[in-house]
Amino acid sequence: MNTLVSVVIAAYNASQTLPVAIESALQQQGCDVELLIVDDCSTDNTLTIATQLAMRDNRIRVFQTPDNRGPGAARNLALLAAKGQWIAVLDADDRFAPYRLATLLAVAQHQRRDMVIDSYYLTKAGEHIPSGSRFTSLCSQADMRSVSATDFVSLGLGSTKPLIRTVFLRSHQLRFNPAIKCGEDLLLYSQLLIAGASCTFVNLPLYYRTESAGSLSRKNKVQSLSALANALILLHNSVSKTSLSPGTLSKAIGYRMKVTNDALAAAKWRYWMASPRTAPLPSLRNAFELIRHVCFRKVRYATKSL
The missing domain is CATH 3.90.550.10 (Spore Coat Polysaccharide Biosynthesis Protein SpsA; Chain A)
Structure with missing residues (x-):
């Protein structure tokens, strides 16, 4: 069977x-x-x-x-x-x-x-x-x-x-x-x-x-990336309750949070550029994260073309 x-x-x-x-x-x-x-x-x-x-x-x-x-x-x-x-x-x-x-x-x-x-x-x-x-x-x-x-x-x-x-x-x-x-x-x-x-x-x-x-992650990148960032925060908060080495895992979560926040900053700038400028102008911190996202995007989100 x-x-x-x-x-x-x-x-x-x-x-x-x-x-x-x-x-x-x-x-x-x-x-x-x-x-x-x-x-x-x-x-x-x-x-x-x-x-x-x-x-x-x-x-x-x-x-x-x-x-x-x-x-x-x-x-x-x-x-x-x-x-x-x-x-x-x-x-x-x-x-x-x-x-x-x-x-x-x-x-x-x-x-x-x-x-x-x-x-x-x-x-x-x-x-x-x-x-x-x-x-x-x-x-x-x-x-x-x-x-x-x-x-x-x-x-x-x-x-x-x-x-x-x-x-x-x-x-x-x-x-x-x-x-x-x-x-x-x-x-x-x-x-x-x-x-x-x-x-x-x-x-x-x-x-x-x-x-x-039409998927959520594509339709509203700001919303989906914000939700992903919240998931990483919940994960980070739960690490201290485990018997694993919190330092190594926390470092990995911190890196993934940085990657996500950079992508979120890029999404906010794209939304602002596409809007009739009624959306709030992203902050200077968002600009720094945007630059970092653009510089490292290919490495962080590596895909192999067929």
């Missing part, structure tokens, strides 16, 4: 992309899947699409939040209902490669890991051909490396989608923070590592991430 993986999709106004995401999850080879779709009170026909597909395939279960609460709260509903030994999060506008889950499972089971992370492809909305990749330079292709909490934060791996052992997640009573609308992934995955989760990174881009202009 194959290992059961619970694939979690939080969906909000995702009617155009959800069918592709669902198909990629259901077509996973080498493992069994259950698909938990949580509609976050969409205003389009996302719920209808999910419900109709669930009627055709009993591996799909559909839930709905009482009101629009954001991706963290929506995913938490699915985490409570998950029956699989492993959990994998899939965004509603992204997709899996056909052997993704089986590949990550093989690594997890062979190395006895609680989490496995892969690199990923970047694609544009409506296109299936990848335009680039992220984290493929961390080690040789198909090679692996262990990842600590410090590594995870300093390398900026918060945008990845780890495969997570369900029993570890539940035994430490960890969930997505529903109050955070961007960076909730970074916070939860970092907390898992701080709690002692063993983790391996494998350099195989098996996840296709869509760079969509």
Whole structure:
């Protein structure tokens, strides 16, 4: 009998992309899947699409939040209902490669890991051909490396989608923070590592991430980066409560906060330039952070063109 993986999709106004995401999850080879779709009170026909597909395939279960609460709260509903030994999060506008889950499972089971992370492809909305990749330079292709909490934060791996052992997640009573609308992934995955989760990174881009202009992180960069900065503050505040060496991890968090604040400054300047100058003029400190962002952006957000 194959290992059961619970694939979690939080969906909000995702009617155009959800069918592709669902198909990629259901077509996973080498493992069994259950698909938990949580509609976050969409205003389009996302719920209808999910419900109709669930009627055709009993591996799909559909839930709905009482009101629009954001991706963290929506995913938490699915985490409570998950029956699989492993959990994998899939965004509603992204997709899996056909052997993704089986590949990550093989690594997890062979190395006895609680989490496995892969690199990923970047694609544009409506296109299936990848335009680039992220984290493929961390080690040789198909090679692996262990990842600590410090590594995870300093390398900026918060945008990845780890495969997570369900029993570890539940035994430490960890969930997505529903109050955070961007960076909730970074916070939860970092907390898992701080709690002692063993983790391996494998350099195989098996996840296709869509760079969509309509996503929260793209639609309102100031808002999403501000939320990410708050997530890092919460993470920093929690470090002192662990048995890990706080100095090393705090330094990594401090670096990631600097990177995020620089990007936030750049977003504020772009917003001011694009506005009819009714927005407040960013401060001189923002100007310094903007310059630093421009100078180091390629290094900090390295992507590999295909």
